[in-house]
Amino acid sequence: MKKKEDLTKADEAQWKEYLKNPKDIFDKERLDEKSLNTNHRLRFDLHGFTLLDANQKVRELIVDCQEKGFREILLITGKGLHSNTDQNTYVSKELSKLKFSIPEYINSNKDLSDKIYSMEQASIIDGGEGAFIIKIKKL
Template sequence: MKKRKNTPEIDKRNWDEYVKNPRDIFDKDLESNKSYSKSKIYKFDLHGYSLLDANKKVKEIILSCSEKKYTEILLITGKGIHSNTENNTYVSISLSKLRYSIPEYISSENDLSMRITSIKSAEKEHGGSGALFIKLKKM
């Protein structure tokens, strides 16, 4: 891009005014989290985690969020379409996916299940079947 040597004064004023108050630029993260602002929701993406690592992280998240008075947790699990469990005959395809194993893990851990009100698939705008909403009890 070639830089102009003599920028007209009106262009300079327009630019200064625009920089002070940019109307058509927005923060995508703030915009996408507007629906979360009404309650305290913790969001975490578990893509790339193994089952064992994901379970450890979920336990850590639930205990921490319960302590910090969050009301909900949104866990992004993905839909498992890139999982390579089909190649291992000793692994159950449906049970190896995080979206199935996480609720099972939580219900098997008393210190976690006592903190949970419900676990359900997220609404479509929050990830649908590739995400879980966990509602926490008020402690």
């Protein structure tokens, strides 16, 4: 490519006009953190967490994500297939699994349920039965 030595007045005027409203250039420096997170989804895996630890972590995630402008949390709980609570006769087989206990925990805490729009099972691509999506309200 041969470089043009002298810029004509017409070229300079055209360039300045283009810079006023560039439509086909993505300027990542114009983005701030809040606009980056507007449609952003946080992904968090709860495999290996106990019920108490998972509940505490979910509380932290919902509060932090709302403050930072995240709109969704993809929460991976697993399907409960490897849960070792089935051997304990004093523990509920459903509620001892994160898949069932996390939604119950959120719905039973008004301060948390007030921060979300909805909670639904994730699509197969996002984890299906072993994950769900929490949609967060704006502050």
